[in-house]
Amino acid sequence: MVKFKDETLDRTFAALSDPTRRALLARLGEQDSLSVSELAQPFAMSLPAIMKHLDVLTDAGLVTREKTGRTVACRLTARPMEQAMNWLNRYAQFWSDNLDRLAAFVEEDPWSINRPTSPQSPLTPASQRVQALPSRGGSARGRKKSTPRGPSRKT
Incomplete structure (x- = not known):
């Protein structure tokens, strides 16, 4: 039976959706255990921000924390x-x-060898024939004008 709602899986994918959290997991994968300050060292963010990311990873069950004295x-x-x-x-x-x-x-596919090349060929099924649309003759009245391009977002 397929589960349509699996909260553990949802929390795991939600935790993995952030690049900082993935980087934290990668660092933990390189070493057996790291303190929070060692883990936070290469990131250009505050220790409380790292702690919030670690809370998400802990809630998802991807990370365990163990406190010894003042070191986590x-x-x-x-x-x-x-x-x-x-x-x-x-x-x-x-x-x-x-x-x-x-x-x-x-x-x-046997049709690829003997398929007619013209879409108007009598051998082509009617459902696949191209119907010619009436031309507007280049009239400016029938064309939509494009709107000016907005500012681009840089990520």
Whole structure:
């Protein structure tokens, strides 16, 4: 049975949607355990902002935090990521199978060799024939004027 609402999976993908959180996970993947200050060092943001990102990762179950004295150590947790990978693999298998069937169908298509080239050919089914539309003769009255381009957003 397919679950249409899986809160753990939703939280995992929501946590992974942010590039800063993905970078934090990548740093934790390189080392077994890092303190919050070590983890925050390469980022150009405040420690409270890093803590908010770590809260999201902790709520999603991707990171565990352990306090020893005044130091908080963070570790990567694999279980939610495994669930996300299982979900992705199920759909990857679905699309792979369907694309393989499509490729086999296209490669076996007998119509590609004998298909008429003219869309008006009597051998072309009526549903595929192109109907000529009446020309407006270049009249400026029938054309829509384009609006000026707005300012572009830089990301």
